[in-house]
Each structure stands twice: as C-alpha cells, then as structure tokens.
Amino acid sequence: MDFQQRILGHFNASIDTKTYASEVLPPFIEVASQMMVQCLVNEGKVLACGNGGSAGDSQHFSSELLNRFERERPSLPALALTTDTSTLTSIANDYSYNDVFSKQVRALGQPGDILLAISTSGNSANVIQAIQAAHDRDMTVVALTGRDGGDMASLLGQDDCEIRVPATSTARIQEVHLLVIHCLCDLIDEQLFGTSE
Numbered sequence: 170m171d172f173q174q175r176i177l178g179h180f181n182a183s184i185d186t187k188t189y190a191s192e193v194l195p196p197f198i199e200v201a202s203q204m205m206v207q208c209l210v211n212e213g214k215v216l217a218c219g220n221g222g223s224a225g226d227s228q229h230f231s232s233e234l235l236n237r238f239e240r241e242r243p244s245l246p247a248l249a250l251t252t253d254t255s256t257l258t259s260i261a262n263d264y265s266y267n268d269v270f271s272k273q274v275r276a277l278g279q280p281g282d283i284l285l286a287i288s289t290s291g292n293s294a295n296v297i298q299a300i301q302a303a304h305d306r307d308m309t310v311v312a313l314t315g316r317d318g319g320d321m322a323s324l325l326g327q328d329d330c331e332i333r334v335p336a337t338s339t340a341r342i343q344e345v346h347l348l349v350i351h352c353l354c355d356l357i358d359e360q361l362f363g364t365s366e
C-alpha cells in the first residue's frame with residue numbers, strides 16, 4: 170500500500186471539505202458568534218458537550234474562552250460538561266449514559282446561557298437530551314452538526330443556530346468543527362475587545 174498516497178488523500182479530502190464548508194457556513198458562524206457575545210455581555214455562560222472527538226472539541230472551546238485564544242483579554246465564562254469523571258460515571262452508573270450532560274445542564278444552566286452541542290451525526294442521545302434540558306432552562310443552543318443534522322436538527326428552535334458541516338465523514342466533519350470553534354473564538358474576541366489583525 171502506498172501510504173504517502175493515502176496521507177495525501179486525507180489532506181486533499183480535508184481541504185475539499187473545508188473549501189465547500191467555506192461556501193455555506195460563514196453566515197451561520199457569524200450568527201452563532203453574535204448569540205455568544207450577547208450571552209456573555211449579559212453575564213451568561215456557555216456550556217459545551219459532545220462525545221469522543223467532540224468531547225475534546227468541547228474542552229478545546231471552553232479552555233479558549235476561560236484562558237485565552239490569540240490575544241490578552243479577561244477570562245470568559247465557559248464550561249465543558251465532559252471532564253468531571255465522578256459526575257459522568259455516577260450519572261451513567263445510576264441512571265443512563267444518555268443523562269450525563271442533561272443532568273449537568275439542569276443543575277448549571279441559567280436562562281440566557283448557551284449550550285454548545287457538538288455531534289457529527291446529530292444523533293447522540295446524550296447531546297439530544299442536553300438540548301432538551303437547555304430549552305427547559307430557557308437557554309439557547311448553538312449546534313455543530315454534520316451529515317443531515319440528524320435528530321438534533323429537528324429539535325432546534327428559531328432562537329437556536331445550527332452550523333451543519335456539509336460532509337458525511339466523521340473525521341472530516343470534526344476537522345471543520347475545530348475550524349468553526351476557532352472562528353467563534355476570534356469573532357467573540359473581535360466583538361468584545363475590538364479589532365486586531
């Protein structure tokens with residue numbers, strides 16, 4: 170097998186997916202950033218969740234808000250719901266893995282907060298339940314999805330924002346999700362702290 174060709178195939182597929190995504194996603198990313206800025210200005214916070222690579226994305230996003238992205242600025246309030254193993258294991262053990270995020274949303278979410286719900290398929294049951302809990306708490310939802318948006322897409326209301334990557338491969342969708350997260354961080358900083366290069 171020609172591994173060099175295989176590697177090039179991954180790079181080219183990733184580039185093509187990003188090029189196609191760049192033609193459809195920017196308006197949705199802008200809206201999502203404005204939702205987050207409004208939330209933060211009103212002293213709200215962003216809760217983030219997802220499974221596997223999307224759990225990593227949740228933590229990546231929250232650390233860039235809590236610590237910093239590319240400039241010096243005050244810490245911003247965000248929390249990944251994927252990191253507290255005692256909470257995650259006890260909820261999964263006593264109730265169901267489907268409840269691991271929703272129970273945290275019900276405890277920590279306040280009206281005006283945002284849930285960043287990340288799923289490449291849009292069909293992860295625990296993320297879907299987190300969206301339902303967020304709506305119950307009068308929160309809005311920014312959903313990063315892919316494929317056909319899955320069941321998550323049909324759950325979202327008009328105050329929510331879905332950023333759906335037009336691709337079918339989980340890996341390719343995740344690669345665009347990370348780019349979207351960096352766009353969101355940059356746009357939040359621009360809107361809150363002024364223009365930088």
Ligand SMILES: O=C(CO)[C@@H](O)[C@H](O)[C@H](O)[C@H](O)COP(=O)(O)O
Nearest residue numbers: 220221222223288289290293339340
């Ligand atoms: O990173 C990967 C695959 O690239 C995996 O860990 C992947 O995130 C997991 O299979 C997730 O459980 C997939 O969930 P979802 O994106 O469909 O919500």
Ligand SMILES: [Zn+2]
Nearest residue numbers: 222339340343
């Ligand atoms: Zn992955």
